[in-house]
Amino acid sequence: MAVPATTSTVPAPTVLGPAQSRVIWLLLAAAFTAVLNETTMGVAIPHLIHDLHITAVAAQWLTTAFMLTMAIVIPITGFLLQRFTTRAVFIAAMSLFSTGTLLAVLSPGFEMLVVARVVQATGTAIMMPLLMTTLMTVVPAHSRGRMMGRVSIVIALAPAIGPTLSGFLLDTVGWRWNFVVVLPIALIALAAGARWMRNVGDTSQAPLDALSIVLSAFGFGGIVYGLSQVGATAGSAGWLVGSLVVGVVALGLFLWRQLLLQRADDALLDLRVFRFSNFSLSIAQMLLLSFAFFGAITVLPLYLQAVRGVDALEAGLILLPGSLAMGFSGPFIGRIYDRWGTRALLVSGSVLAVAVLWVYTTLDAATPVWFIVVMQTVLALGLALSFTPLFTASLASLPRRLYSHGSAVLGTVQQVAGAAGVAAMIAVMSAISITDGAVGDALTAGGSRGAFLIAAVVSLPLLAGAFLIRKPVDDAADAPF
Known part of the structure; x- marks a missing residue:
């Protein structure tokens, strides 16, 4: 032990x-x-x-x-x-x-x-x-x-x-x-x-469980690799299905083993973080947000270059104002969180993000570039209003000894959900573009709208989740398991 x-x-x-x-x-x-x-x-x-x-x-x-x-x-x-x-x-x-x-x-x-x-x-x-x-x-x-x-x-x-x-x-x-x-x-x-x-904090002498590492590698690795093959060549279908099956089975075994090991505080990834409802709700919100955001942010540059005809540098410049707005607004949003909590930030952020994703479902070859710049900046602000309170409230809900495991869960969810979002939207985009008569890797306006529709639909539960997550009233550091 x-x-x-x-x-x-x-x-x-x-x-x-x-x-x-x-x-x-x-x-x-x-x-x-x-x-x-x-x-x-x-x-x-x-x-x-x-x-x-x-x-x-x-x-x-x-x-x-x-x-x-x-x-x-x-x-x-x-x-x-x-x-x-x-x-x-x-x-x-x-x-x-x-x-x-x-x-x-x-x-x-x-x-x-x-x-x-x-x-x-x-x-x-x-x-x-x-x-x-x-x-x-x-x-x-x-x-x-x-x-x-x-x-x-x-x-x-x-x-x-x-x-x-x-x-x-x-x-x-x-x-x-x-x-x-x-x-x-x-x-x-x-x-x-x-x-x-x-050095910050103390360390423990938990043993390293080799089987957990192997199961984790096949579980998360298999799922991410399988998702990366969505929309690839027809010959990769077998690899896609096989990787996802191996990933799901290995992930199930990994989770089962962690439940056994955590009884002795020996788990590689302690799943007791999910006993805290505020953490679990925040993770669910982060999963949906990552799926929609990473998928949409992958499709948008492709739409700009293939449908609107801008080059790679111009596409980057179109996205730049939103990224800058998201970055510089962070400290102000953090102060609001410290004083007022999560609800005002998450509700307004979710409304902005969901609204823009639905606007993106209307983009076509005639949409003005200036309009896309404005919409992308609004989306970035909505994401900024969401990410900061989610990061903070989720981890602040845990006892201090679970911070490291909570951070690992948060990072893993972002990685897997982001990969799933990119895979789903690229696959839909490609399928609709081929139906529209596109040749090779060409992207049509219909293909991009279909991809954005996936992001918009997935984002809808964010509106309800924003009302459920709260800022922990007291520091949860000394809370019991």
Whole structure:
């Protein structure tokens, strides 16, 4: 039986000291670097196909391998963050990320580049749960919304900068410079962390259950890989079905094993987080939001380029105002959460997001670009109003010793729901476009409207869920299981 972590008996902090502030800022900088790296890859795929002389199917492995690794590693982070110190986990994550980035810079061909992406993804998967767990541990309950607003800046600004920066580099010095630019930033973050990172909270001696890792890898990995094959070539149908079947069966066995192990506090991913209704409701809301958001944000650039005829750089600039609005509004939304709670934010955010997704179902080849810019900015504000209170209220509902497991669940749900949203909307978009007479990979206005319709319908329950989630009145750190 594991030695219980002592964090559940440590009183919640009342003041955020200089050392704790430094830890948070180091984690924010590292998370920004990781997200920036990921958002530069989307527009680089066509260049990689040409420069590396690979097919489009092969090139997709640069994103599929990254997604698979994230889906496999994130569920394990709950254990890692309890077993090892904050400093050790941070240095390991940034070392992996920096090593992967260096391998990408030096990569002579496609195979090593895929390996580099896997190594990068391993570090990235650890970073966000580490940030969220540390934030919840050191930030006083009355200031968590404001601090979570800063996380929103990271989540929003990196995707705003990434595609534009990547487009400039691709047009001037080539795809390799996407990694050359990120590498020194990662190394600086690693060096700063090695110098100033301090340990937060206590650790436990829970044993590592190898069978849980295997089941988690096949469960979450199989589901994400199967979803990534939706809409692919006809020959991939067998892989799609087989991967999903293996994933569902392995996931069921993984969950069953965690229920057994958590009786002795030995679970790789402690499912007792779902005993807290506010956490469960927040996770359900996050699942729907991630499904709709990640799917829609994937389809919109395709619509802009294929139907409206803009190039990749122009598409990035059209999305830029919304990303900036989402980022800069984060701290203000956090202050509102700290003072007024969740309902005002979630209700208004859900109304805005749902309304815009339904407006997107009317887009066609004549829709003015300025109108799309306005709608995308409104959608981004709706998402900002939703993400900050969901992140904060969900984790704040848990005892402190479950923060790491709650962060792992949150990250896993985002990853799997996002992959499902992208897969469903791309499949619908492709099917309708073919019916409309499109040739090859061409996208029609009808195809994009069909995809947005999926997002709009899925988003409707958000309106009801917004009224059910509350801000925890008291810090749940010392709550019993």
